[in-house]
Amino acid sequence: MMVESASETIRTTPSNQNGVSSLSSQSDGGGGREGGSNGDVNGEISPVDLLHLQQQQALQAARQFLLQQASGLNSPGSNEVKQSPVQVPVSMAMMSPQMITPQQMQQILSPPQLQALLQQQQALMLQQFLKTILNSSLCFSAAMCPSDLQQLWKEVSGVPSSEEALKQAEGLDLSTNSSNSTSAFPKAANAHIPLHNLPNGQNHTPKRDSHEEHTGSHPLYGHGECKWPGCEALCEDMGQFIKHLNNEHALDDRSTAQCRVQMQVVQQLEIQLAKESERLQAMMTHLHMRPSEPKPFNQPLNLASSGSLLKRDSDAYPEGLPHPPTSAATPITPLRQGPSVISSSSLHAHSHSHTHPVGPIRRRNSDKYCTPIASELAQNCEFYKNADVRPPFTYASLIRHAILESPDRQLTLNEIYNWFTRKFAYFRRNTATWKNAVRHNLSLHKCFVRVENVKGAVWTVDEVEYQKRRPPKMTGSPTLVKNMISGLGFGSLNAKICVDGLLAGCHKKKSHNLRTYPSSHHLLSAFFSSHPVHVKEEPTEVEEDSRPVSLLAGVTHSLPLPSDERDLEEDLPTEELE
DNA sequence: ACCCGATTAAACACTC
DNA sequence: CGAGTGTTTAATCGGG
Numbered sequence: 031m032m033v034e035s036a037s038e039t040i041r042t043t044p045s046n047q048n049g050v051s052s053l054s055s056q057s058d059g060g061g062g063r064e065g066g067s068n069g070d071v072n073g074e075i076s077p078v079d080l081l082h083l084q085q086q087q088a089l090q091a092a093r094q095f096l097l098q099q100a101s102g103l104n105s106p107g108s109n110e111v112k113q114s115p116v117q118v119p120v121s122m123a124m125m126s127p128q129m130i131t132p133q134q135m136q137q138i139l140s141p142p143q144l145q146a147l148l149q150q151q152q153a154l155m156l157q158q159f160l161k162t163i164l165n166s167s168l169c170f171s172a173a174m175c176p177s178d179l180q181q182l183w184k185e186v187s188g189v190p191s192s193e194e195a196l197k198q199a200e201g202l203d204l205s206t207n208s209s210n211s212t213s214a215f216p217k218a219a220n221a222h223i224p225l226h227n228l229p230n231g232q233n234h235t236p237k238r239d240s241h242e243e244h245t246g247s248h249p250l251y252g253h254g255e256c257k258w259p260g261c262e263a264l265c266e267d268m269g270q271f272i273k274h275l276n277n278e279h280a281l282d283d284r285s286t287a288q289c290r291v292q293m294q295v296v297q298q299l300e301i302q303l304a305k306e307s308e309r310l311q312a313m314m315t316h317l318h319m320r321p322s323e324p325k326p327f328n329q330p331l332n333l334a335s336s337g338s339l340l341k342r343d344s345d346a347y348p349e350g351l352p353h354p355p356t357s358a359a360t361p362i363t364p365l366r367q368g369p370s371v372i373s374s375s376s377l378h379a380h381s382h383s384h385t386h387p388v389g390p391i392r393r394r395n396s397d398k399y400c401t402p403i404a405s406e407l408a409q410n411c412e413f414y415k416n417a418d419v420r421p422p423f424t425y426a427s428l429i430r431h432a433i434l435e436s437p438d439r440q441l442t443l444n445e446i447y448n449w450f451t452r453k454f455a456y457f458r459r460n461t462a463t464w465k466n467a468v469r470h471n472l473s474l475h476k477c478f479v480r481v482e483n484v485k486g487a488v489w490t491v492d493e494v495e496y497q498k499r500r501p502p503k504m505t506g507s508p509t510l511v512k513n514m515i516s517g518l519g520f521g522s523l524n525a526k527i528c529v530d531g532l533l534a535g536c537h538k539k540k541s542h543n544l545r546t547y548p549s550s551h552h553l554l555s556a557f558f559s560s561h562p563v564h565v566k567e568e569p570t571e572v573e574e575d576s577r578p579v580s581l582l583a584g585v586t587h588s589l590p591l592p593s594d595e596r597d598l599e600e601d602l603p604t605e606e607l608e
Numbered sequence: 609a610c611c612c613g614a615t616t617a618a619a620c621a622c623t624c
Numbered sequence: 625c626g627a628g629t630g631t632t633t634a635a636t637c638g639g640g
Binding site for chain 1: 618
């Protein structure tokens, strides 16, 4: 109605700056949430148990991957070392303030260093980067699996760049590369970053220097190929490899971005691994099994930074940052949306298994995509369900999630509406507004494909299109991670995984929107081929078989449920969501 | 300043 | 006719 004044709109989430613009709330405070209550829910448990078993496998893989990654990041065995004053922690240097997370710092710096560093930072700064990280980490944690990550890298990286970065990635120092300093980035870049500079000029980076090179071993080199994320360039020998590193992975935006991402990856994997380990233990215990192996990782979170991670959840939230609403009890302030972002477990906690082909069991369609949303929602399901807080995701993201989460990966408009109201207290009011927005989004975005079937029409998601939506800006900006994670990046991962099933691509729609979505030529798109699917223009063509989205999922396409069946607002088992 | 994406509002067409 | 569903257009905002 009326009011055009945006001023009236109140952002419920001032702090939620996830890359995705969150829905802006316009609401009046008056809330009238209808129902909210209740909560609880979740039946996430039972079905999940089985699923968890499957995760054991994933856990293993993750562990390996983690180790591998970790070694690449913090120079593993490296000799920690000495560092000339000049040597600045490259890794730190590469990171923009906002990209450094406490965890990372802890991983990189020694406690004392960290202390000093932190002390120097302003609260604001802290807030900023934490915010960024929190946002991004959410996604990663959520659900990337090793393969996803790898793929992510490829997508993201496309091109290589600096050795410095590389070093950094390894957790090394610059000292070794005196020559490199000339790289793209002015030395200044690494030479001083006020913020990160440690008081004593120490560099946390271990120096791996020539030692490794001589020995022929290098964390980024193995089996004759460069292990730089997404690279895989073949190098006959170490010399060649070194050369390659210097040429292809020089310090530049891309490498920097890659490093950041890698850090995030490692971090999240650690968290996730810890969680999974914990879960595994619990499962075994439950099943009366003895852990077959000692649980080195058992202590969750400690892996990486002991404490740090945990801390995050508890006290480390700077004001203004979102604190996870752990329970319904959490006070809901309009200011903060609360949802946590970090929880690594997010996903798991609720059976969202990723697309990983890990276990067939109980895969149901719920295995859906592990998107940041999935993670977020899984974790804060109750929160959103009861709090009149606007979720920090775009309509498109939410719609997509709703659809992908459905058994057949397709929903009628009404079902989508119901999902919104069921999942978010916020959407229990102002229905005209958001429903209109939902319809608008469905029509507007190519990623939503309307498929007609006997019973009417259902909406599906064209993952390929969805991926295209956001151009992968890989500049090493914080946005990079954010974007990747937030949604699209994620999707791409999943999409990739589902490629197989995706034979029938989808092409689609929206005649009207001739909008070019140019920019984004995602590398990923290369993986997919789009095939025409019908839709809006030629409705008749649509047969069940041609249902696009489902293909992605590679899951069963059962007939769509009659919309009526899912109409009820609250009748659906929540687990469906999570 | 500009571009772009998201959101909101609203007009309009269609179907049941 | 009215409600629901879809499609479009336009305006506004915020971020980059």
